[in-house]
Amino acid sequence: MIDKVDFFKINFGKYEINDIEGYKKLGGFQALEKSLNNGNEWIINELKSSGLRGRGGAAYPTGKKWCQASKVISSEKIIICNADEGEPATFKDRYLIQYEPYSIIEGMIIAALTIGANKGYIYIREEYKYLHKQTQCVIDICRTNGYLGHNILNTGLDFDIELFSGAGAYVCGENSSLIESMEGRSGQPRLKPPYIKQSGLFNLPTLVNNVETFSAATSILRRGAKDFTKYGTSHSKGTKLISLCGNVNKPGVYEVPFGITLREIIYSLGGGISNNRNLKFIQLGGSSGALLPSALIDVKYCYSELAEYGASIGSGAILVVDDSNSLLDFLISTGEFFWHECCGKCVPCREGNRQLLKLLNNFKVGKGTLVDLDTMETFSHVMKNASFCGLGKTAPTSLISSFRYFREEMENWV
Ligand SMILES: Cc1cc2nc3c(=O)[nH]c(=O)nc-3n(C[C@H](O)[C@H](O)[C@H](O)COP(=O)(O)O)c2cc1C
Ligand code: SF4
Incomplete structure (x- = not known):
């Protein structure tokens, strides 16, 4: 039996959503208070020593990201909380939004303070419609209580948050496609540079973090990086x-x-x-x-x-x-997902996903050959190396790992 860990899950469901006082009784807004007292350098150092890495998938160190964003010179900056959560089998952000929403907003306010942002957005996936009203309610309560809006807690900081509903495309979780979709265009990734930290939403410097990243940052700053790093390993802290x-x-x-x-x-x-x-x-x-x-x-x-x-x-x-599941069926359903979600902008992903799915389906009807297996392996590596964005680069990951661990089983498809 392993010990129960609840470093930042500790307040899950322990207060009513419209009860900001309940959140405060559990330590809510203490991280903001400490951040205001200790200043930006302290915030960035705590995050750096906590080892927190972005929880959206790419695992970029959060302290480093906030530090870089704080150095960009601009009178206007944007913060976006990425709540698109379109990755199949992923539903942890939904829990945070549902049971610990104030910690997300507190994390966004601290990020705004650190980098000098005045406008924030929560980009929430369309499918989480049932959480939109509640999230809007939490934003409004924070504003009424002086945590959002003009001159937050008499600190001179102006920062407000708007809820933005995505339209349900997996690629819109990728930060530049997300921004394209917010600007009213179809969700396709942008060529980088310029990086969004310099020129993001409406060409303004933009910081994008995942829901869990903001919530974890709040808990770390409230309880201290030392407490967080009691857990984990030397390279993967917390x-x-x-x-x-x-x-x-x-x-x-x-x-x-x-x-x-x-x-x-x-x-x-x-x-x-x-x-x-x-x-x-x-x-x-x-x-x-x-x-x-x-x-x-x-x-x-x-x-x-x-x-x-x-x-x-x-x-x-x-x-x-x-072991009741078929590897081939699993790979076909993964292939269908990527073929459907590919935005069509670049050839390796657009054609690669189509061809991989076609070849996988050949095996399903008993027409696949050993040469087809080699072709699939080659295509997978081309996609991984040549696709324009993370969607195409990672679409063949399940197939590449299958070649590594299940080659014998795959050869039996022939
Ligand atoms: C196809 C694709 C989908 C993505 N979907 C999400 C998502 O749903 N939520 C998320 O936070 N990041 C997603 N990302 C990663 C974001 O581009 C970005 O790295 C992340 O939001 C940064 O936040 P973090 O540093 O806190 O992880 C996706 C990336 C790709 C390539
Ligand atoms: S890899 Fe290319 S086609 Fe696939 S989603 Fe990204 S830009 Fe679009």
């Missing part, structure tokens, strides 16, 4: 929210310390494989993540060890797949 799903007895959102093994996650937290089946593989980080075979169940859940096996933390999704 804790992380995961969304555990698939063929497990107890799916859900859990907070885990980095360094926990996949076995502990699946068997201790998740209660084991459902229907007494055996584990076949685990997909980490959503549909854009790698498949790890059951033999790797004792691998540690942390950035460095997963990288050795071609996997990554990604969005924090952990999809458990039992």
Whole structure:
């Protein structure tokens, strides 16, 4: 049995959503108060020493990102909270929005203070419609209580937040496509540079962070980086929210310390494989993540060890797949997702996804050959190296990992 960890999940559901006083009683806005007292350098140093890395997938160090954003000179800057959460099997941001929304807003206010931003947006996915009203209500309560708007808490800081509903495209989670869609164009990624930290929404310097990143930053600044780094490993510090799903007895959102093994996650937290089946593989980080075979169940859940096996933390999704599932069907359904979600801007992704799906379907009807397997492997690597954005680069990850761990099974498709 592993110890329960709740570094920043601690307040989940412990106060009513319209009860800002309840949030304050649990330590709410203490991080903002400390930040106002200690100043920007302290905020950035705490975040740097906490080792917090962005929770949206790319794992960029948050302290470094805020530091870079603070150095850009502009009288107007924007902050965007990326609540698009379009990665299949990922639902941890939804929990934060539902059960701990004030911590997200507090994190955004502190980010605004740090980088000198005056306008913020929460870009929330259209499918979370049932949370829009509640989130708007929390924003309004924060404004009424002086935490948003003009001259926040008499500090001279002007910062307000607007809710923006996405239109339901996976690629719009990528920060430049997200900005394109906010400006009224179709969601397609921008050529970089210029990077959005210099020229983002409406050509203004823009900081984009994931929901969990803002919430974790609040908890770290409230409780101190030292408290956070009691958990985790030397390279992957602290804790992380995961969304555990698939063929497990107890799916859900859990907070885990980095360094926990996949076995502990699946068997201790998740209660084991459902229907007494055996584990076949685990997909980490959503549909854009790698498949790890059951033999790797004792691998540690942390950035460095997963990288050795071609996997990554990604969005924090952990999809458990039992031995009643067909690898081919799984890869076809992943392929259909990427073929559907590809924005069409570049050839490697647009054509690559189409061809991969066609070849996978050939195996389904008994027409695939060993040459087709080699072609799929080549196409996967071309897509990974030549696609314009992260969608095309990671679309073939599940296939690439299948070639690494399930080649023999794939050859039996012929
Ligand atoms: C295809 C694609 C989809 C993405 N979807 C999301 C998403 O839903 N939420 C998110 O926070 N980041 C998503 N990202 C990552 C963002 O581009 C960006 O790195 C992130 O929001 C930065 O925040 P962080 O530093 O806090 O992780 C996506 C990236 C790609 C390439
Ligand atoms: S990789 Fe795919 S999603 Fe990204 S720009 Fe190219 S076609 Fe669009």
